Amino acid sequence: MRVMIVDPDRWLAQLLRQLAESLREDVKVEVFASGEAAERAWRRQPPQLLICGWQLADMDGLSLIARLRQSGAPVPVLLLGERGDRASVLAARRLAVDAFVVKPFRVPRLVEVLRQLLGSAAHEPPAAAGPQDPAAAGGFLGYLAGLGDAALDLPLLRDLRAGLDDLDREPPPGVPELVQRWGHDPALVARLIAVSNNSWYNPNGVVCTTLAEAIIRLGWLNCINIAASMTLRRASELQDPLLAARAAAELERCERVGEHAERLARQCGADPSPCHTAALLHRLGELCVLFHAQAWKNREGECDESLLDRALAQYARPFAERLKSHWGLPMALRELIAAIYGFGDMSIGKREKYVMRLAGGLVHGGMSEEEEARLRRLAGLPPAARRVAEAAVVAPLAGSASPEPQDAGPAATTAAQAEDGLAPGSGQAVEQAVEQATAADSPEREGE
Known part of the structure; x- marks a missing residue:
């Protein structure tokens, strides 16, 4: 069944697509921003259902409907x-x-309208059987290889659907409540931030990089509609135990990077909010592969752990890049995500980038002591806490065979200041203490 959606709001059109596809498995959706493009497609073959916005890019929706009605097709x-x-x-x-539905609408009401229209629309005759689907012929990896940018998506946390009904109320929920409920779900946070940066909602080009900013810009009803539409997707939740466990591990990594990033950002006076967002979204590629593994299992049922590992190794990174680009996540946020892995130009930039690389190294590894020390200096952070503590103990030992415990008191105080980000002169005093003990310093790697 063919459905034509004509609306210049890209994200509204995607929401409508998701709703239609969730109601009928045989739906094929075409989306157009302009009336002229929609009219040309109509002349080639009218759809079985037309969904049209009032204000289009080149004409009003009423004029388009009047012109299309002249074809005589009972759509x-x-x-x-x-x-x-x-x-x-x-x-x-x-x-x-x-x-006729007035915006802003509530998704449950629109679902009921669409269900009636999709049920009453004329059905296309079934297509003749063709050759086997190349994706199916290539198995799970072939399926992933055939996914277009618009098909890439992310799984939701399991408790999101249950809490939506409670949020659709008067008076509406406040921003702090929505942030508390949704702030740990990468899929919803990424989608809301992406929508809020779309030109339709952001005509002045002011970049939004946090969930709270996105909620304020979009309004609570738009946010709830977007969340509700995401719960209607097939495979929106990971039902398979293996996939659910893998997703939980990825989310745990996100939380750990976020905790380090927020702490380090506060210590050096950087803004912790975009750092938290970047940490939450830095495993989008892995989550995207897991989402489509669930979709494949729902369809074919064959994807063992070794095949999943191959898929993650092959597709996680390209899926992440394609997803961030297609959704339109702001470049400032994408640069912070890249910094977690040490990608991009780390020689110059804001302190937030250095903070993210440090946080990523502490969780994922792959960061030498020399790189860590350099990034800490660039960010205005004191040296690593354990190395400062070692310097506090080793410095007296260099001049005495049996130092008294209180001899390390002043240096230990400096170490405590460094851990809290309170060392005078942006850590210079602590760096001097470390330099005095360099000869006796242990090479052991810090673990935050």
């Missing part, structure tokens, strides 16, 4: 209007519109 029409006044309703009625 049901859903019109999404900006106003629900009597004049707008009468204008829609004159064109024999089958359903």
Whole structure:
């Protein structure tokens, strides 16, 4: 069944696509931003359902519907209007519109309207059987290879769906409550931030990099609609125990990087909020592969652990890059995510980038002591806490065979200041203490 969506709001169109695809498995959706492009596609082959916005890129929706009606094709029409006044309703009625929904709408109401329209639409005759699907022929890896950018998606945390009904209320939930409930879900956080940076919601080009900023910009009802639409996707939750366990491990890594990043950012006076967001989103590629592994299992049922490992090694990184680009995550946030792995130009940049590389190294490894020390200096952070503590003990030992415990008191105080980010002169005093004990310093790697 073919569904045509005509609306310049890219994210609204994607929401509508998700709703239609969740209601019928045989739906094939075409999306157009302009009336002219939609009309050309209509002339080639009318769809079985038209969903049209009131304001299009090149004309108003009523004019497009009037022109399409001239073809004589009995296609049901859903019109999404900006106003629900009597004049707008009468204008829609004159064109024999089958359903008229006023924005902002609630997803459950729109789902009911779509269910009726999809059920009443004329069915296409089944296509003749063709050759085997190349993706199916290539197994799970072939399926992943055939995914387009628009198909890439992420799994949701299991408790998201249950909490949505409680949030759709009057008075609406406040921003702190929504951040508390949603702030640990990479899929929803990434989607809301991406939508809030879309030109439709961000005409002035002010970059949004945190969940709280996104909620304020979009409004609570838009946010709840986006969340609700995501819960309707097939494979939105990972039901397979292996996939669920892998996702939990990835989320745990995100939390650990986030904890280190926030602490280090506060110590050096950087903004911890975008650092937390970048940490939460730095495993999007792995989560994307897991989402599609669940979709494949729902479809074919064959994906063992060794095959999953191959898929993660081959597709996690390219899927992450494609997903961030297609969704339109802001470049500032993408640079912070890249810094976690040491990608990009780390020689110059804001302190947040150095903080993210440090946090990533502490969790994922791959960072030498020399790189760690350099990044700490660039970020204005004191030396690693354990190395400072070692310097405090080793310095007296260099001049005395049996030092008294209190001899390390001043140096130990400096070490405590360093751990709390309170060392005078942005850590210079601590660096001097370390330099005095360099000859006796242990090479052991710090573990934050």
